[in-house]
Amino acid sequence: MQFESFSSFLAMGGYAFYVWMSFAVTFGAMLLLAVGSYRQHKVLLKSVVAEQARQSRIKRARAKTADISPE
Amino acid sequence: MWKWLHPYAKTENAYQLCLTLQPWLWVGALACLLIGSVWGLAFAPQDYQQGDSFRIIYIHVPSAILSMSTYVAMAVAALVGMVWQWRTAYMAMIAMAPVGAVMTFIALFTGAAWGKPMWGAWWVWDARLTSELILLFLYIGVIALYGTFEDKQQGGKAAGIMALVGVINVPIIHYSVEWWNTLHQGATISKFDNPSIAPEMLWPLLVNLLGFALFIAAVTTVRLRNEIIVREMHRPWVVKLAQKGEK
Numbered sequence: 001m002q003f004e005s006f007s008s009f010l011a012m013g014g015y016a017f018y019v020w021m022s023f024a025v026t027f028g029a030m031l032l033l034a035v036g037s038y039r040q041h042k043v044l045l046k047s048v049v050a051e052q053a054r055q056s057r058i059k060r061a062r063a064k065t066a067d068i069s070p071e
Numbered sequence: 072m073w074k075w076l077h078p079y080a081k082t083e084n085a086y087q088l089c090l091t092l093q094p095w096l097w098v099g100a101l102a103c104l105l106i107g108s109v110w111g112l113a114f115a116p117q118d119y120q121q122g123d124s125f126r127i128i129y130i131h132v133p134s135a136i137l138s139m140s141t142y143v144a145m146a147v148a149a150l151v152g153m154v155w156q157w158r159t160a161y162m163a164m165i166a167m168a169p170v171g172a173v174m175t176f177i178a179l180f181t182g183a184a185w186g187k188p189m190w191g192a193w194w195v196w197d198a199r200l201t202s203e204l205i206l207l208f209l210y211i212g213v214i215a216l217y218g219t220f221e222d223k224q225q226g227g228k229a230a231g232i233m234a235l236v237g238v239i240n241v242p243i244i245h246y247s248v249e250w251w252n253t254l255h256q257g258a259t260i261s262k263f264d265n266p267s268i269a270p271e272m273l274w275p276l277l278v279n280l281l282g283f284a285l286f287i288a289a290v291t292t293v294r295l296r297n298e299i300i301v302r303e304m305h306r307p308w309v310v311k312l313a314q315k316g317e318k
Contacts (some may be wrong), residue, residue, distance in 0.1 A: 001113055009113060013123035018188050022181040023108070026130045029180075030286060033173045037293040044300045048313035051304060 080157045082299045083308050089292035096289035103282030110275035118272075127185040129276055132259065133283040135178035138206060139241050141171035141287055145213070146238045149231030161227030162302060164234060165217050166294035170287050172210035179203060190254060198247035199255035202240060209237040223302055 003009040012019040079085045111129030118125035145167045152160035182200065183193040194200065213230045220226025248257045259268050268276070303309045 002116060003113065012126070013117065015122065015124035015126075015188055018124055018184045019112075019126050022127045022130060022184045023112075025180050025184075026134065026177045027104075029173050029177055033170065034286075034290055034293070037290055037297065040297050041293065041300075044297055045313040048300065048304055048309060052310050052314070 080155075080159050082159055082162070082303050082306075085159050085162075086296055086299050089296050093289060093292045096285050096292060100282055100285035100289050103278050103285060105282075107275050107277075107279030107282050111279060115272050115275050116269070121189060124185065124188050127181050128259075128272075129279050131178060131181040131185060132276060133280040134174045134181065135203065136280065137283050137287055138171055138174040138178050138203070139244060140284075141167055141174055142206060142209070142234075142241055143238065145171060146234045149234045152227065152231055153235075158224065158227070158302070159299075161224075161231055162298040163291070163295055164231060165214075165227060166291050166298045167287075168210055168214045168217075168230075168234075170290050170294065172207060172214065174283070174287065175203065175207040175210060179207065195254055197254045198251040199244065199253050202244040202247050205240055206237075206244060209233075209240060213237070 001009075010016060010020075079088055108129060112126055115126070115129075117123055145164050148160045148164035148167065151157055152164065179200075182203075186195070187193050213234050216233055217223075217226045217230040220229065247253060248255055300309055300313075
């Protein structure tokens with residue numbers, strides 16, 4: 001350990017603001033990217049199911065109109 | 072020689088490959104990032120000139136190096152897509168673009184936060200900084216160009232050409248510190264025969280470099296799967312996958 005105490009570790013030799021801001025923004029950005037990608041995955045799967053339901057609704061509706069108007 | 076690669080041109084196989092690799096990449100990335108960052112922040116010795124502010128190097132250098140490597144990987148994917156007509160390669164290209172853009176942003180941001188205490192300025196129009204900023208614009212350009220196309224097949228080709236043309240910027244970034252008289256310091260670790268950094272400082276840097284690389288790979292697998300779902304929405308295997316709920 002390069003620092004004598006935890007508070008001196010936090011102080012970063014007077015550069016606390018720059019060092020901790022850099023690390024916070026870096027890992028914050030990486031976390032956002034990862035979480036965003038997984039969230040997008042969920043949304044996409046839902047939209048695939050919704051699209052499939054829409055297609056089958058259209059198919060059923062077409063079949064019905066074909067039944068009603070046979071002439 | 073490259074025959075093993077061919078099955079992965081099929082999106083279903085590529086999707087499965089991503090799923091298999093993903094957990095290992097995440098575990099490796101988290102472990103390396105944790106070890107490298109704690110090591111670099113708490114255990115690496117102080118710099119004799121820059122004091123503790125130099126510890127920003129442990130995120131600045133990996134993100135900067137990998138912002139360029141990711142760009143090259145993206146351009147290689149575009150080239151593969153063009154030459155062998157692999158749609159999957161274009162999908163990989165577009166999956167990587169936002170990841171590379173985030174890396175470039177991190178490199179620029181941590182550079183500014185390091186420049187302020189050391190140079191006295193958040194930003195200077197120095198060759199290294201400016202060319203890295205252009206890299207960010209190239210990434211944004213590729214993403215935006217792809218987004219303007221309704222037909223993703225066409226969009227992939229257009230964005231691919233842009234990615235390929237932009238490769239010219241990568242050597243410019245790398246050699247900017249030699250070609251021009253810059254405020255930015257010269258290369259530290261790319262001189263493998265004689266790195267100008269003490270080994271106690273170098274090791275955590277290499278661990279974090281690996282951690283960032285694994286992180287990029289892990290997020291890319293997630294994003295590539297997303298891209299495949301978007302492009303293959305009507306394929307039976309995608310529909311089945313979505314109806315099964317998850318995975």
